[in-house]
Amino acid sequence: MDLIEARFRLAWWGFTLDINERLPGSGVTAVYGHSGSGKTTLLRCIAGLERTRGGFLSFKGEVWQDAGSWVPTHRRPLGYVFQEASLFSHLTVLGNLRYGQRRADSPRSQKEDRFGLEHAIELLGIGHLLKRKPDGLSGGERQRVGIARALAVNPRVLLLDEPLAALDLARKQEILPYLERLHDELAIPALYVSHAPDEVARLADHLVVMDQGQVLASGPLNETLARLDLPIRLGEEAGVVVDGRVVEHDDIWHLLRVQSCGASLWVRDTGAPIGRRVRVRILARDVSIARVPLEGSSILNTLRARVTSLGDDSHPALSLVKMDADGSAILARVTRRSAEQLGLCPGSSVWIQIKAVALL
Amino acid sequence: MLLSESDLASILLTLRVASVTTVILFVVGTPIAWWLARTGSRWKGPVGAIVALPLVLPPSVLGFYLLVAMGPNGPVGYLTQSLGLGLLPFTFWGLVVGSVLYSLPFMVQPVQNAFEAVGERPLEVAATLRASQLDAFFTVAVPLSLPGFVTAGILTFAHTVGEFGVVLMIGGNIPGVTRVASVQIYDHVEAIEYSDAHRLAAILLVFSFLVLLALYAGRPNRRKV
Numbered sequence: 001m002d003l004i005e006a007r008f009r010l011a012w013w014g015f016t017l018d019i020n021e022r023l024p025g026s027g028v029t030a031v032y033g034h035s036g037s038g039k040t041t042l043l044r045c046i047a048g049l050e051r052t053r054g055g056f057l058s059f060k061g062e063v064w065q066d067a068g069s070w071v072p073t074h075r076r077p078l079g080y081v082f083q084e085a086s087l088f089s090h091l092t093v094l095g096n097l098r099y100g101q102r103r104a105d106s107p108r109s110q111k112e113d114r115f116g117l118e119h120a121i122e123l124l125g126i127g128h129l130l131k132r133k134p135d136g137l138s139g140g141e142r143q144r145v146g147i148a149r150a151l152a153v154n155p156r157v158l159l160l161d162e163p164l165a166a167l168d169l170a171r172k173q174e175i176l177p178y179l180e181r182l183h184d185e186l187a188i189p190a191l192y193v194s195h196a197p198d199e200v201a202r203l204a205d206h207l208v209v210m211d212q213g214q215v216l217a218s219g220p221l222n223e224t225l226a227r228l229d230l231p232i233r234l235g236e237e238a239g240v241v242v243d244g245r246v247v248e249h250d251d252i253w254h255l256l257r258v259q260s261c262g263a264s265l266w267v268r269d270t271g272a273p274i275g276r277r278v279r280v281r282i283l284a285r286d287v288s289i290a291r292v293p294l295e296g297s298s299i300l301n302t303l304r305a306r307v308t309s310l311g312d313d314s315h316p317a318l319s320l321v322k323m324d325a326d327g328s329a330i331l332a333r334v335t336r337r338s339a340e341q342l343g344l345c346p347g348s349s350v351w352i353q354i355k356a357v358a359l360l
Numbered sequence: 361m362l363l364s365e366s367d368l369a370s371i372l373l374t375l376r377v378a379s380v381t382t383v384i385l386f387v388v389g390t391p392i393a394w395w396l397a398r399t400g401s402r403w404k405g406p407v408g409a410i411v412a413l414p415l416v417l418p419p420s421v422l423g424f425y426l427l428v429a430m431g432p433n434g435p436v437g438y439l440t441q442s443l444g445l446g447l448l449p450f451t452f453w454g455l456v457v458g459s460v461l462y463s464l465p466f467m468v469q470p471v472q473n474a475f476e477a478v479g480e481r482p483l484e485v486a487a488t489l490r491a492s493q494l495d496a497f498f499t500v501a502v503p504l505s506l507p508g509f510v511t512a513g514i515l516t517f518a519h520t521v522g523e524f525g526v527v528l529m530i531g532g533n534i535p536g537v538t539r540v541a542s543v544q545i546y547d548h549v550e551a552i553e554y555s556d557a558h559r560l561a562a563i564l565l566v567f568s569f570l571v572l573l574a575l576y577a578g579r580p581n582r583r584k585v
Binding site: 047048049072073074075078079080082084086088089090099100103104149150153 | 481482484485486487488489490491492493495499500503504506
């Protein structure tokens with residue numbers, strides 16, 4: 001069973017957590033919600049830092065908590081990144097990294113699949129900091145050490161509690177590429193708690209949306225964002241995030257061709273090398289629908305899709321159309337009148353034009 | 361300035377009592393401080409108050425109760441006699457027991473404050489890094505609280521050196537056994553040997569000042585950016 005199964009019920013003064021979820025055992029699962037929605041509490045319950053009465057938690061078939069058993073935090077094979085890096089100030093950076101690594105090393109752990117200290121140091125780019133004390137590091141450096149320290153215990157699941165929330169925008173931009181590398185290279189599942197739409201859009205494979213201690217929606221990122229029954233927004237606007245791969249540079253027009261949704265999307269050239277896996281964000285308001293391919297348009301990105309469902313939008317004049325483009329869900333916002341005139345219904349074959357595609 | 365043999369003996373005895381008391385209090389006081397710093401129990405208040413009692417209680421009161429308790433008809437006296445240890449009053453170890461109680465708050469309070477300042481988070485971090493609670497206590501909580509331990513050790517030692525009332529009540533005045541420096545000074549004054557009293561008093565004054573100087577000057581500057 002490649003899953004984390006969690007059932008927690010917890011009532012504090014003015015706050016209730018009620019969770020019954022199966023989380024995927026691979027990829028990055030973003031736990032997204034406002035502050036106070038219970039996402040950090042959920043993470044702490046999974047780590048065993050919070051103990052609930054009568055909860056249940058199993059990780060890939062191993063029971064960590066049920067009515068009769070409780071595995072204490074230090075026996076759970078997890079790595080935890082706290083919001084503030086919380087480095088041990090009495091140890092050097094290397095001392096911090098080795099603190100967990102030494103304790104996690106057991107004769108039983110296989111040498112081959114160990115996520116070594118060196119690998120963690122290299123991945124987070126902190127080789128030059130090892131002899132320093134945490135007090136002398138910048139906020140961004142500290143958090144990179146915190147992440148490397150969690151990786152150095154060779155965890156089987158990585159839990160990250162808003163690792164970027166305490167940092168300013170510049171520091172955030174400094175760390176995000178490392179987290180993206182982690183996402184690409186890490187074989188273990190990660191739970192990433194965040195209230196920042198851009199982090200979720202860039203890092204998540206699965207999305208769990210929380211509100212008032214409960215899970216509102218849960219599923220693969222693209223599908224969950226495209227749900228019409230329960231509009232999930234990353235930030236202000238409805239839209240989806242799709243995966244693609246850079247296949248061509250157009251040096252004359254400074255564009256990149258990204259293979260995605262069974263078609264080519266042209267985006268502004270950001271210098272991403274050919275072959276790089278990228279993510280693009282497509283907002284519903286930037287997508288228009290036609291029954292025939294349009295000639296003589298300024299819009300570069302046109303692709304074929306099939307309507308899967310129609311739903312209401314924020315205003316009675318508008319509707320959201322959910323379409324399938326070679327397996328990826330795309331949302332379009334059109335007026336109800338246009339939908340009617342085009343005769344859109346589930347199964348309609350359409351051409352969609354995307355006015356703006358943002359490379360994440 | 362030569363010290364008489366009995367003065368020297370009283371100073372050495374004082375240092376011995378203070379050292380033994382400090383070592384015992386590190387062992388006894390640390391768990392109490394740990395518990396007080398982390399418990400949510402309703403007993404935290406009463407226990408904290410009992411620990412702080414020697415701060416406000418006249419030493420003679422503490423000494424009186426100890427004398428009664430450790431005496432031949434007191435509960436502690438019964439216990440020590442049945443264990444074949446004899447009676448504690450007017451012995452070195454009786455003095456140590458009194459000093460331990462008398463100096464308890466000077467050990468517990470700085471250490472408790474230090475533990476509270478460390479907070480829960482580093483221990484949670486340690487748990488996620490595979491450290492058991494005991495492991496985390498010794499490798500995270502204690503090193504992070506080290507300044508508090510140093511303060512507590514110095515204060516406990518110095519405070520024990522400075523005690524008088526409790527010693528007089530339960531130790532009496534037996535040369536080489538319970539006659540510590542403060543009692544020796546009292547004796548000199550009673551016997552109108554003012555020059556002897558001066559010498560010993562000056563030594564204690566200088567010692568106390570140096571201890572406090574070390575404490576205040578050695579404290580790391582917290583106004584760090």
